[in-house]
Amino acid sequence: MADSIDPAKVPSLSLVSGARIPCIGMGTFGSDRYGPAEVSAAVSGAIRCGYRLFDCASVYGNEDLIGKVFEDAIGSGEVKREELFITSKVWNDMHGKGNVLLSLAKTLRDLRLDYVDAYFVHWPFPNYHAPGCGGDARNPLSVSFSADRFMRTWEEMEKIVGMGLAKHICMSNMTVSKLEAVLPRCGIKPALIEMELHPSFQQPELFEYCVKRNIQPVGYCPIGSPNRPDRDKAPEDVVDTELPEVMSVARARGIHPALVCLKWQVRRGSIPIPFSVHEKNYLSNLRCVTEAPLTDAEMAGIAKADRNCRLVKGQVFLWPGAKGWEDLWD
Numbered sequence: 137m138a139d140s141i142d143p144a145k146v147p148s149l150s151l152v153s154g155a156r157i158p159c160i161g162m163g164t165f166g167s168d169r170y171g172p173a174e175v176s177a178a179v180s181g182a183i184r185c186g187y188r189l190f191d192c193a194s195v196y197g198n199e200d201l202i203g204k205v206f207e208d209a210i211g212s213g214e215v216k217r218e219e220l221f222i223t224s225k226v227w228n229d230m231h232g233k234g235n236v237l238l239s240l241a242k243t244l245r246d247l248r249l250d251y252v253d254a255y256f257v258h259w260p261f262p263n264y265h266a267p268g269c270g271g272d273a274r275n276p277l278s279v280s281f282s283a284d285r286f287m288r289t290w291e292e293m294e295k296i297v298g299m300g301l302a303k304h305i306c307m308s309n310m311t312v313s314k315l316e317a318v319l320p321r322c323g324i325k326p327a328l329i330e331m332e333l334h335p336s337f338q339q340p341e342l343f344e345y346c347v348k349r350n351i352q353p354v355g356y357c358p359i360g361s362p363n364r365p366d367r368d369k370a371p372e373d374v375v376d377t378e379l380p381e382v383m384s385v386a387r388a389r390g391i392h393p394a395l396v397c398l399k400w401q402v403r404r405g406s407i408p409i410p411f412s413v414h415e416k417n418y419l420s421n422l423r424c425v426t427e428a429p430l431t432d433a434e435m436a437g438i439a440k441a442d443r444n445c446r447l448v449k450g451q452v453f454l455w456p457g458a459k460g461w462e463d464l465w466d
């Protein structure tokens with residue numbers, strides 16, 4: 137079996153701007169388990185395999201090594217810059233006036249690029265936690281969501297589009313009520329919204345809300361993030377690859393349940409960004425979206441797998457006086 141996929145065979149989607157984006161990308165968060173060297177080696181392998189979309193972020197702490205990979209791949213002629221769709225995100229401690237540009241400037245220097253294809257506001261709060269912290273960690277400076285404060289950051293995001301440093305600006309970890317509060321005030325609407333999406337957490341309301349407004353959903357933790365940081369693990373969490381609805385499709389097709397999760401997401405119309413440092417896995421993740429999409433009946437079966445099981449609860453971003461992680465998602 138070939139160890140690469142022709143990128144032209146990977147379906148793509150059209151954004152409101154007219155730009156095309158591959159229907160699947162690769163995540164680059166090492167989940168506090170894989171260091172920058174391992175993640176950047178995987179990015180290099182993934183370019184070789186045919187990936188063209190990469191989901192980066194300054195807080196993942198690996199953009200400098202990933203940038204070396206991009207520089208080498210573009211410099212050697214393996215791939216042209218315009219064939220890549222590279223995203224990054226402003227971290228919570230860099231919201232507000234002036235900081236967005238500073239943050240993007242560092243990311244561009246690290247990634248060795250002149251522009252990113254998409255720049256996200258990573259979380260709609262300026263709240264941050266120490267890298268690698270435990271689930272009980274709280275920052276006493278944390279605050280609840282404010283549309284006014286968010287818009288001050290978004291206005292900075294709009295400026296970087298005018299400067300040609302980001303082709304698209306985007307949001308992540310939003311809810312319908314937060315979008316209702318900010319979308320009417322946006323001079324430039326978000327092109328993409330990154331949200332947690334996997335069979336046990338389908339977010340139908342948020343997903344439909346975005347689709348209706350021509351905002352492309354991007355699904356993180358698409359396989360149910362089995363190796364997520366310990367702070368994001370709770371005893372009641374569901375394992376997506378063990379859901380009966382997912383396993384029955386996997387068994388019938390003779391494929392790994394992880395691939396069923398990805399095929400489900402692509403057929404539904406969102407863009408999964410699975411992570412792996414193992415070539416066997418990231419290659420099969422890419423290949424699966426070029427082969428035999430799920431049928432209507434299989435899609436209907438997996439629609440029933442929703443357990444409303446949010447994995448990235450974000451409790452480390454809670455502010456003094458907040459009752460619980462649900463407060464982040466109102």
Ligand SMILES: NC(=O)c1ccc[n+]([C@@H]2O[C@H](COP(=O)([O-])OP(=O)(O)OC[C@H]3O[C@@H](n4cnc5c(N)ncnc54)[C@H](OP(=O)(O)O)[C@@H]3O)[C@@H](O)[C@H]2O)c1
Nearest residue numbers: 163164165356357358359360361363394410411412413417
């Ligand atoms: N915007 C946000 O706030 C946010 C939050 C979380 C994540 N993200 C993004 O989303 C990306 C993906 O999320 P994630 O890494 O948490 O979860 P994920 O992609 O659902 O799960 C990754 C895990 O799945 C395993 N895996 C991948 N392909 C597999 C396959 N074919 N068969 C079996 N196992 C497979 C990997 O294990 P092996 O390494 O052993 O292959 C890896 O540990 C991140 O890397 C990041 O870029 C964004």
